[in-house]
Amino acid sequence: MTTVSDRERTDVHPEQPIDVAAERARTPGSTTRHHFNSAGAALQTRETVDSVVQHLRLEEAEGGYEAAKRNSVLTERAYTSAAALLGAEPREIALFDSATTAMTRIIDSLRIRPGQKIVVSRSTYVSQALQLLTLRDEQHIGLVIIDNDDDGVIDLVALERELDGSTDAVVCIAHIPTSSGAIEPVHRVGEIAAAHGALYLLDATQSVGQIEVDVTAIGCDVLVTTGRKFLRGPRGTGIAYVSSRLLERLVPASPDVRASSWVSEGEWVVERSARMLESWEHSVAARVGLGVALGQALERGMGPTAVYLGTLAGELRARLSDLPGVEVTDPPKARSAIVTFRLAGIADTVVCEYLKERNIHTISIPAAHAQWDLGARGLGSVVRASVHVYNDRGDIDALVLAVAELAATAVESAGVER
Numbered sequence: 001m002t003t004v005s006d007r008e009r010t011d012v013h014p015e016q017p018i019d020v021a022a023e024r025a026r027t028p029g030s031t032t033r034h035h036f037n038s039a040g041a042a043l044q045t046r047e048t049v050d051s052v053v054q055h056l057r058l059e060e061a062e063g064g065y066e067a068a069k070r071n072s073v074l075t076e077r078a079y080t081s082a083a084a085l086l087g088a089e090p091r092e093i094a095l096f097d098s099a100t101t102a103m104t105r106i107i108d109s110l111r112i113r114p115g116q117k118i119v120v121s122r123s124t125y126v127s128q129a130l131q132l133l134t135l136r137d138e139q140h141i142g143l144v145i146i147d148n149d150d151d152g153v154i155d156l157v158a159l160e161r162e163l164d165g166s167t168d169a170v171v172c173i174a175h176i177p178t179s180s181g182a183i184e185p186v187h188r189v190g191e192i193a194a195a196h197g198a199l200y201l202l203d204a205t206q207s208v209g210q211i212e213v214d215v216t217a218i219g220c221d222v223l224v225t226t227g228r229k230f231l232r233g234p235r236g237t238g239i240a241y242v243s244s245r246l247l248e249r250l251v252p253a254s255p256d257v258r259a260s261s262w263v264s265e266g267e268w269v270v271e272r273s274a275r276m277l278e279s280w281e282h283s284v285a286a287r288v289g290l291g292v293a294l295g296q297a298l299e300r301g302m303g304p305t306a307v308y309l310g311t312l313a314g315e316l317r318a319r320l321s322d323l324p325g326v327e328v329t330d331p332p333k334a335r336s337a338i339v340t341f342r343l344a345g346i347a348d349t350v351v352c353e354y355l356k357e358r359n360i361h362t363i364s365i366p367a368a369h370a371q372w373d374l375g376a377r378g379l380g381s382v383v384r385a386s387v388h389v390y391n392d393r394g395d396i397d398a399l400v401l402a403v404a405e406l407a408a409t410a411v412e413s414a415g416v417e418r
């Protein structure tokens with residue numbers, strides 16, 4: 001079997017380019033502002049929003065249960081489309097209200113024992129880190145943070161060393177962090193985890209919808225992601241993949257009527273699908289919208305999407321780093337759709353406010369969201385600009401121009417003071 005490196009996998013050449021004009025035409029928000037926050041919550045298409053509204057109207061007319069029954073084909077589509085996008089079986093997919101709920105439920109259900117080791121990357125997201133730190137403090141699990149290598153991604157040699165000799169470790173990696181444009185070498189991590197019999201949990205919240213993510217190729221046991229970011233789905237949606245292998249032995253920590261039957265006073269039977277982790281109650285409208293967004297991601301194709309976003313973000317990164325007074329804070333080999341930077345002498349919140357006044361929407365990410373990354377690098381916060389298929393060169397020009405103007409004022413006043 002040939003092993004394809006992570007870099008090769010994402011350097012896909014598109015068979016069809018992204019039709020940016022068509023994406024903008026179906027995305028009303030893209031024509032009224034320069035939106036650079038797909039890593040926060042992307043702009044949805046008109047069709048996605050319409051599908052949510054139509055379902056709410058159906059609930060208004062018929063009642064929530066009746067509307068859910070009538071639109072069950074649409075909600076089932078969210079499972080089949082998520083499975084198709086991730087290279088999974090529909091029974092391996094569960095839906096949640098967020099990536100965090102998905103990961104928390106799964107980790108709780110793993111019943112990690114005192115003394116068991118959890119090995120994590122520096123890219124770990126705050127909410128997951130806090131759950132693991134709580135487990136460390138209360139359940140005495142061994143929590144090990146693997147340092148980054150010179151490229152700013154997990155040091156695979158250190159990972160291998162840490163897993164050597166253990167048979168029941170759990171590896172937790174965020175594919176793309178909230179705090180930089182890095183892409184973790186998730187396929188190599190999968191090979192290392194498999195070689196050491198470790199369970200592999202992948203937080204793909206910032207990668208699904210942005211680049212190709214195939215659970216079989218990566219070899220993860222669990223993947224979680226969210227609907228509202230690069231998938232362009234409604235807020236309040238999350239997706240998990242749990243491998244058939246893990247489903248064989250997973251027992252939900254909080255069985256729910258959604259997929260468990262209470263058959264006698266003290267007995268219940270749990271459905272052997274990832275839905276065993278779900279809650280009965282959820283927003284059906286949001287799931288209908290998620291199904292539409294997933295369908296659009298599949299139609300567009302992750303190969304062309306990855307190439308377009310990588311190219312646009314690469315151009316933004318290069319142009320920002322050419323500006324005096326601007327520091328791009330991404331690791332050297334960053335190539336995701338997320339670009340992070342800061343301006344010498346100007347607080348990130350002030351930068352974001354200045355850009356917002358010019359109708360350019362970015363966000364400031366504080367170290368409190370990524371202590372193991374930003375905190376460890378001594379960065380109190382960074383400005384994050386993330387692109388999607390509805391962004392074009394006009395958006396990039398507007399952002400670069402505004403940042404150049406603001407940076408120039410800071411450089412000038414620093415010169416006068418000196």
Ligand SMILES: Cc1ncc(COP(=O)(O)O)c(C=O)c1O
Pocket residue numbers: 039097098099100101124125127174176177178203205206225226227238
């Ligand atoms: C890398 C990463 N993981 C997880 C999350 C949490 O996602 P959610 O808010 O859907 O729980 C985020 C949110 O920004 C994230 O960036």
